[in-house]
Amino acid sequence: MALRRALNVAGRRCAQRLCSAAWGDTIFAVSSGHGRCGVAVIRTSGPGSRGALQSLTGRPALPPPRVLALRRIRDPATGEPLDRGLVVWFQELQLSWLLGGFSLEFPCEVKACHGTGGDGVHQTPPRQRPGSAGPQSFTGEDCAELHVHGGPAVVSGVLRALGALPGLRPAEPGEFTRRAFRRGKLDLTAAEGLGDLIRAETEAQRRQALRQMEGELGRLYQHWSDALTQALAHLEAYIDFSEDDNVEEEVLSQVDATVRALEREIGSHLQDGRRGELLRGGVRAVIAGPPNVGKSSLLNLLCQRPAAIVSPVAGTTRDVVEVALNVGGYPLVLSDTAGLRDATDPVEKEGVSRARDRLQEADLVLAVLDATAVPTEPVGLGAALGSLQPPPTTPCIMVLNKADLLKGKGGSLRAACTQGHPLPPVTLLSCKTGEGLDHLLALLARELARLCGDPLSGSPSLTQSRHSLHLRQCAVALARYGRERRSDLGLAAERLRLARRHLGSITGHVSTEDILDIIFRDFCVGK
Ligand SMILES: Nc1nc2c(ncn2[C@@H]2O[C@H](COP(=O)(O)OP(=O)(O)OP(=O)(O)O)[C@@H](O)[C@H]2O)c(=O)[nH]1
Ligand SMILES: [K+]
Numbered sequence: 001m002a003l004r005r006a007l008n009v010a011g012r013r014c015a016q017r018l019c020s021a022a023w024g025d026t027i028f029a030v031s032s033g034h035g036r037c038g039v040a041v042i043r044t045s046g047p048g049s050r051g052a053l054q055s056l057t058g059r060p061a062l063p064p065p066r067v068l069a070l071r072r073i074r075d076p077a078t079g080e081p082l083d084r085g086l087v088v089w090f091q092e093l094q095l096s097w098l099l100g101g102f103s104l105e106f107p108c109e110v111k112a113c114h115g116t117g118g119d120g121v122h123q124t125p126p127r128q129r130p131g132s133a134g135p136q137s138f139t140g141e142d143c144a145e146l147h148v149h150g151g152p153a154v155v156s157g158v159l160r161a162l163g164a165l166p167g168l169r170p171a172e173p174g175e176f177t178r179r180a181f182r183r184g185k186l187d188l189t190a191a192e193g194l195g196d197l198i199r200a201e202t203e204a205q206r207r208q209a210l211r212q213m214e215g216e217l218g219r220l221y222q223h224w225s226d227a228l229t230q231a232l233a234h235l236e237a238y239i240d241f242s243e244d245d246n247v248e249e250e251v252l253s254q255v256d257a258t259v260r261a262l263e264r265e266i267g268s269h270l271q272d273g274r275r276g277e278l279l280r281g282g283v284r285a286v287i288a289g290p291p292n293v294g295k296s297s298l299l300n301l302l303c304q305r306p307a308a309i310v311s312p313v314a315g316t317t318r319d320v321v322e323v324a325l326n327v328g329g330y331p332l333v334l335s336d337t338a339g340l341r342d343a344t345d346p347v348e349k350e351g352v353s354r355a356r357d358r359l360q361e362a363d364l365v366l367a368v369l370d371a372t373a374v375p376t377e378p379v380g381l382g383a384a385l386g387s388l389q390p391p392p393t394t395p396c397i398m399v400l401n402k403a404d405l406l407k408g409k410g411g412s413l414r415a416a417c418t419q420g421h422p423l424p425p426v427t428l429l430s431c432k433t434g435e436g437l438d439h440l441l442a443l444l445a446r447e448l449a450r451l452c453g454d455p456l457s458g459s460p461s462l463t464q465s466r467h468s469l470h471l472r473q474c475a476v477a478l479a480r481y482g483r484e485r486r487s488d489l490g491l492a493a494e495r496l497r498l499a500r501r502h503l504g505s506i507t508g509h510v511s512t513e514d515i516l517d518i519i520f521r522d523f524c525v526g527k
């Protein structure tokens with residue numbers, strides 16, 4: 001009986017699978033980026049991949065899966081050779097599955113198997129175990145890759161030939177990854193990690209993204225979700241059976257303990273000072289100070305090009321000038337702003353207002369002062385910094401510029417700089433001679449490392465506001481459970497369900513089409 005049921009299920013899945021294979025469309029795109037290059041990789045995914053590869057290579061026999069083979073590539077319509085390149089075939093359906101490899105991991109079209117509820121909510125199948133019987137391709141579908149010469153005419157010729165085949169169409173941005181997500185090959189956090197990895201510009205960003213793509217963040221959230229599921233099951237058992245005395249009171253205190261522990265863990269995960277988000281998006285550092293102290297000169301010195309206009313006229317900079325930098329492997333988005341003073345000129349006034357707005361939004365302030373014009377004792381230096389009105393909780397580095405013009409004053413100012421508390425880190429600099437630049441870079445790198453943390457150590461960081469939003473709502477639901485659990489167990493159980501749904505929204509186990517649209521929209525075509 002059980003065997004027959006299992007066979008029925010297997011048969012139904014197989015039918016669904018073949019159905020989806022017969023009706024699903026096949027996408028293609030250049031996956032190696034655009035522009036002239038040595039080798040371009042053109043990828044297809046979907047049931048038409050096999051036929052496409054057969055047509056373009058002119059051979060019915062495909063190379064063994066996941067093995068590169070040299071082939072002449074022709075336009076099937078005209079027979080004209082387009083290139084000679086390497087092709088590789090990733091096969092979806094494997095014999096091992098038919099011989100007993102059916103398991104929960106059996107990939108299927110999520111829509112077909114699980115349906116989309118009226119609200120368009122998908123339940124994603126569980127993630128594949130590495131090495132389990134399953135589709136050996138990135139998307140979980142039949143895939144093919146053509147590694148051709150990267151000249152524009154070769155690439156467009158191959159794309160045109162693919163587009164002329166029935167059932168094939170160009171891929172939308174992120175569509176390959178979206179298909180992989182649909183097939184349970186990766187969860188949403190891993191997909192986001194993959195997107196971040198492609199965009200990563202610095203080493204620290206790459207480390208964080210790789211960790212997330214490999215599923216560390218997803219596993220953390222899944223672990224919490226599993227703990228919650230178990231607590232909920234126990235609570236439901238208690239509600240249903242406690243009157244028959246089959247479930248002991250202890251169960252309830254165990255549920256309470258689990259929920260409290262989760263609340264603590266989520267709370268500390270949320271209080272990480274936005275490290276992961278800062279690393280992902282870059283630390284926004286704002287150069288601020290009075291007019292003519294050398295703010296624009298500092299920006300130019302740090303980015304090694306004349307990005308901002310420098311002149312002896314006070315009030316030169318009006319618009320905010322922004323450059324992206326890599327300091328010690330950490331990403332920095334540096335803004336030069338108008339000199340802060342009571343301006344009368346309406347254009348300069350607008351510049352000062354923009355500068356003050358930027359200062360409020362900064363993650364880090366580089367407060368620049370003229371070294372020849374500041375007092376030489378810490379209290380006076382503190383007052384000079386205070387007159388710029390930086391946000392009190394924003395970290396700050398004081399830069400005393402034009403050190404080349406200091407004469408006898410140099411010694412006492414240097415002594416004041418090394419006093420430390422109550423001042424933030426202070427350094428002397430000359431944008432003119434470059435003296436003091438190494439020290440400033442070391443201070444900057446130290447602040448960046450403190451703000452972003454080490455992406456390889458400790459538990460993985462929260463990287464997106466989407467995640468923190470759901471985690472906050474999850475934490476609120478858990479806190480409500482604590483309050484309602486004495487008065488109404490049914491309501492308390494509902495809070496746990498809600499908390500679990502928020503965790504599921506982060507990993508994509510509960511997701512809606514519009515959320516997926518937003519997430520995958522930022523991917524490039526071909527990924
Ligand atoms: N001697 C010396 N002159 C400097 C140094 N840094 C900048 N200057 C000069 O100071 C003047 C003002 O420099 P800017 O970089 O335009 O100053 P700013 O703070 O951006 O000025 P505003 O945009 O007008 O507020 C220019 O003439 C620079 O050449 C330095 O370290 N030493
Ligand atoms: K100036």
Ligand SMILES: [Mg+2]
Nearest residue numbers: 295296316317
């Ligand atoms: Mg300027």
